[in-house]
Amino acid sequence: MINELTNLLMQEGAAEVGFSWVTPPPEYANLTNAVTIAVRLSDAVIDTVSKGPTHTYFHHYRTVNAFLDRLSLTAGLFLQKHGGQYVCVPASQSIEGFSGLFSHKEAAVKAGLGTIGRSALYLSDNFGPRVRLATVLTDLDLSAGFRPLSENNPCDGCSACVTACPAMAISGHSFSEKGIHILDRSACSTHMKQAYQKIGRGVVCGICVSICPAGKINKQKTIAR
Numbered sequence: 255m256i257n258e259l260t261n262l263l264m265q266e267g268a269a270e271v272g273f274s275w276v277t278p279p280p281e282y283a284n285l286t287n288a289v290t291i292a293v294r295l296s297d298a299v300i301d302t303v304s305k306g307p308t309h310t311y312f313h314h315y316r317t318v319n320a321f322l323d324r325l326s327l328t329a330g331l332f333l334q335k336h337g338g339q340y341v342c343v344p345a346s347q348s349i350e351g352f353s354g355l356f357s358h359k360e361a362a363v364k365a366g367l368g369t370i371g372r373s374a375l376y377l378s379d380n381f382g383p384r385v386r387l388a389t390v391l392t393d394l395d396l397s398a399g400f401r402p403l404s405e406n407n408p409c410d411g412c413s414a415c416v417t418a419c420p421a422m423a424i425s426g427h428s429f430s431e432k433g434i435h436i437l438d439r440s441a442c443s444t445h446m447k448q449a450y451q452k453i454g455r456g457v458v459c460g461i462c463v464s465i466c467p468a469g470k471i472n473k474q475k476t477i478a479r
């Protein structure tokens with residue numbers, strides 16, 4: 255079933271698929287298994303936002319989110335067909351403050367697909383921050399697809415996002431330092447609303463995605479293959 259679902263999602267356009275055991279939101283307490291779906295962002299689009307967002311980037315961001323929601327439903331219907339319950343976590347939805355129903359990043363890291371960078375962005379081992387994520391929660395046992403946590407640390411010796419952030423929202427601390435806020439989400443959000451109001455009413459920026467060498471290095475690797 256794991257291979258069948260992975261192949262289905264990859265054929266539909268997913269770049270990566272992973273599986274993990276998670277602590278779900280209380281209302282879905284029995285759905286402790288998660289499917290993570292990653293979709294690659296366009297390098298051509300991301301490369302143009304190193305100084306700030308563009309209208310094309312905003313459109314791409316929304317299109318990829320909608321595509322992820324469709325892939326999530328595809329996965330959910332597959333799981334249901336195999337006797338499971340499922341909930342698709344929206345690709346992009348804030349419910350309380352800056353948080354959604356469930357952290358896509360948490361599931362992706364637990365699935366062994368990547369890590370969290372100094373920028374608080376999820377960094378895929380293969381594509382750096384140039385992916386967006388979706389999660390499907392289910393009560394089906396997906397443990398046959400579990401893999402070890404990533405040991406990749408692209409932030410070692412890097413602070414490019416700290417320097418580039420126009421809001422000075424990235425502290426420079428490592429995600430692994432417990433009890434430290436690595437990103438001032440309020441400063442990030444306020445800057446976007448003030449500086450980029452004319453592009454998607456200030457809900458995207460993309461600078462820390464664009465400048466991160468973890469995405470650029472892996473782009474070169476992809477081309478070299």
Ligand code: SF4
Nearest residue numbers: 371372409412415466
């Ligand atoms: S820019 Fe450097 S420090 Fe920031 S998330 Fe990417 S690799 Fe890590």
Ligand code: SF4
Nearest residue numbers: 419421442459461462
């Ligand atoms: S999205 Fe923009 S403002 Fe927010 S942390 Fe990244 S670079 Fe800074």
